[in-house]
Amino acid sequence: DQQVKQNSPSLSVQEGRISILNCDYTNSMFDYFLWYKKYPAEGPTFLISISSIKDKNEDGRFTVFLNKSAKHLSLHIVPSQPGDSAVYFCAVRKQGAQKLVFGQGTRLTINP
Amino acid sequence: GAGVSQSPSNKVTEKGKDVELRCDPISGHTALYWYRQSLGQGLEFLIYFQGNSAPDKSGLPSDRFSAERTGGSVSTLTIQRTQQEDSAVYLCASSLEQMISGNTIYFGEGSWLTVV
Incomplete structure (x- = not known):
């Protein structure tokens, strides 16, 4: 029973363009949403987060959008840079819980 | 230390052997996770370990898996009688006690386990 789904295992984007990564979740009790970035042979690193009381959070080139009615989360990266090539995981937390539930990840490749 | 430290970074073991993976969390972080x-x-x-509370073991896939956390700091994940399907990257993470907005989980680089 996959509570968090990233339906695109991979995404290829040209440098300078916008990268859009998507994530769907099933449980309306989730109240905190995060994106992590992972390079090969390294642990995931925190990128950006959003709480359920907001629908948008922006940090430099990264913006996370939350659509609670659709139970959909997206990460926009603009402009995309070669260093953005990595695997991106969305993660969610249920109200009152401490652990995060992760999606399967999307491998983003930025082409020069 | 500055970050979450895990050892070994790589481990190749024969099917049926036991393995131990170690995690040293960020100083001051009371919550520790294995993924x-x-x-x-x-x-x-x-x-998941939180302070002196009973750990949340709900994600352990079988009774061959166990973990302990001594003194509220270092944790050891033990896999007994390893199977090939145990081959994976085992990631440890730690976080501050209160997971308020902005606090996040910080991951180590992982221990790559290969069972042959």
Whole structure:
């Protein structure tokens, strides 16, 4: 029973363009949403987060959008840079819980 | 230390042997997590420790898996009688006690386990 789904295992984007990564979740009790970035042979690193009381959070080139009615989360990266090539995981937390539930990840490749 | 430290970074073991993986969390972080990532899969929650509370073991896949955390700091994940399907990256993470907005989980680089 996959509570968090990233339906695109991979995404290829040209440098300078916008990268859009998507994530769907099933449980309306989730109240905190995060994106992590992972390079090969390294642990995931925190990128950006959003709480359920907001629908948008922006940090430099990264913006996370939350659509609670659709139970959909997206990460926009603009402009995309070669260093953005990595695997991106969305993660969610249920109200009152401490652990995060992760999606399967999307491998983003930025082409020069 | 500055970050979450895990050892060994790589481990190759024969099927049926026991393995121990170690995690040293960020100083001051009271919560400690173990996740694993199998090939082509997402991060799968295994176990969570919080201070002196009973650990949340709900993610452990079988009774061959166990973990302990001594003195509220270092944790050891033990896999007994390893099987080939145990091959994965085992990731440890720590966080501050209160997971308020802005606090996040910080991951180590992982221990790559290969069972042959």
